[in-house]
Amino acid sequence: MQFKGKKVLITGGSRGIGKAIAMRLAAEGADIAIVGKTAEPHPKLEGTIYTAAEEISKAGAGKVVPIQGDIRFEDSIEQIVKITAEQLGGLDILINNASAITLSPTEQTEPKRWDLMHDINVRGTFFMSKACLPLLKKSTNAHILNLSPPLTLNPEWFGRFLAYTISKFGMSMIVLGLAEELKPHRIGVNALWPKTTIATAAIQNIVGGDMMVQRSRKPEIVADAAYHILQRPATECTGNFFIDEEILTQQGVTDFTHYAVNPAQKLMLDLFL
Template structure:
């Protein structure tokens, strides 16, 4: 139970990668707070923060705290962090998973889509991290993990999806900056990104539908990679841009077939790689 007693706060924890990480860490003993906007059933989205909390509770022996919140707004962020600290007594790990996506060209990008992506992906990540710092500084092995890509400024991605690319690389710049800024506090700040597309609501509803889902991996591969990263000594593991497959290979895992949604389909590489 390597995470026994650890207090973990996960944004976007209602479904997909966030929920998978929550269940993996809960099974290893962690207390989990999940943040999401979905409190009532939605026709296009799986579950709610409350149904997710029930699943996570069944997976582990620790406490599970569902919090309805919206990280675009400072008062919501403050309430999320305050509620978590009051319930658990602290925060050891922050996982900035919440994200918005719109794969549009510049001419097709509406201001409201730009604002949504940047308010969640960049602004929300920055201010969630800021709000958690007082609690993280008290932890013996504090980690911040962003679900964002390696900082490789390849013109291909900016040319294809400029607004989204800026927002996701903004999340990665938060990793680069905070890792350097927080070295003296021994807080590990890292990024994690999947090598192939992951079967999430965004892939299903926005990116590619059923066909893309069939060519994707399950969120559990990202959760397993996070499980290993977050056990590392924070003071020695910071400023990295990890790929899920690479982490598992380092752990001696070479068979990834069970992660595939449909093993008979060729996998689709994820964006930015």
């Protein structure tokens, strides 16, 4: 029960990577608040914040709080943090997982898609982090973990998906900046990114459909990596851009077969790697 008594807030926690991390930390005793927009069943999206909360509750003995919210808006962020503080009694870990994706070239990128990606990925991550700082400063081992890629100026990614790349690297620049800014407050700020594509709703519905899903890994590999990162002393672990497989290799894992959706298929490297 490595996380017994720890208070965790996860954006985009109703499915995919966010839910997997919630279930992994709940199994280790953490109290979890998950944030999502889906309160009613959606034809293309798995579950709701309430069905996810039920699953997470079954995975662990801690408290689970589902919060309907939209991190694009300040009043929603304030409400999310207020409910988290009231229901969990504090905060030790913030996981900025919520993200939007559109893989389009510049000529096909609509303003509303640009705005959605930047309002969630960059603006939402920044202001969620800001709003949680007063609570995190009271923790004895506070962490912020962004689901964002290692920073690079490789023109390949800018050339292929300019709008999305800027937004995800914006999340990573937040890691770089906050890690330095928050050192005096002993808050660890890091990024985590999967080596291969992960079978999520975005992969299924936006990126590559069933074929891509078959060449992906399950979200549990990212959850297991997050579990190991978030145990580390915040004062010694900050400003890093971690890759899930590398973290697990450091922990002695040599066989990753069970993480594959279809072990018979060749895995697809994730973007930015």
